Amino acid sequence: MKTPWDYTKLSASYLLRPNYSEEAVTAMLRIAEMSPGKVVCDIGAGVGHLSLMLAQKSFPVTAIEPNDDMLKTGEIRCKEAPNIFWKKGTAEATSEPNQVFDLVTFGSSFNVCDRDRALIETSRILRPNGWFACLWNNRDLTDPVQSSIEQIIHKFVPKYDYGVRRQEQTNIINHSGLFQPVIHVNADVIHTQKIEDCLEAWRSHATLKYQAKDKFKSIIEAINAYLQQLDSRIIKIPYRTNIWMAQLNESKR
Secondary structure, X not given: OOOOOOOOOOHHHHOOOOOOOHHHHHHHHHHOOOOOOOOEEEEOOOOOHHHHHHHOOOOXXXXXXXXXXXXXXXXXXXXXXXOEEEEOOOOOXXXXXXXOEEEEEEEOOHHHOOHHHHHHHHHHHEEEEEEEEEEEEEEOOOOHHHHHHHHHHHXXXXXXXXXXXXXXXXXXXXXXXXXXOOEEEEEEEEEEEEHHHHHHHHOOOHHHHHHHHHHHHHHHHHHHHHHHOOOOOEEEEEEEEEEEEEEEOHHHO
């Protein structure tokens, strides 16, 4: 059940990350025709950002997370949501029964798994006419503050690349042959955050940590120095929630 990405010791920082756009998530549920009685599997649930949003809309959610630290933090955070059921598993091997879910979601996790195998596993656990959805919050890099932070990162890691999380997902989903044509949904959301919380959130940035290696600490220190010289102790961070979703193609299951 090992994965190449190690999120141990990042879970506390993940609590400070922004929620997904309510508008985008509502649109996703409307398109998937999610109604009372339907059930969700949230794969790579982390500390429960998406799982909580879905549970608050009264859907039973099986939250699957491979990392022990993240799973424990998620359970504690979501303890007052009795319709979230936490389990250890991976996107490629959930250990869930065949055809039990109406919607399978990947909230900021589809980029850290074997996507081809994850799509096969998703098709296995989806009920007939069920839906797959992967989504991410992407910062608006044209925002002055975010642009300055990007410059700091590239100073230390010139070839820094956000990889899959900022890429179009349509081709790989369509190429699987397991789903009907992809629908793309997006909406903007503003995340208001204290400077110190913003810095702590950067400490949870696994993609940056993975590529920066021994330069990660220096990057965090440089971002901290930049944030400390801003006039305000509160910043507004513009994000766009991007969702790619597709309905199961029963003839190709």
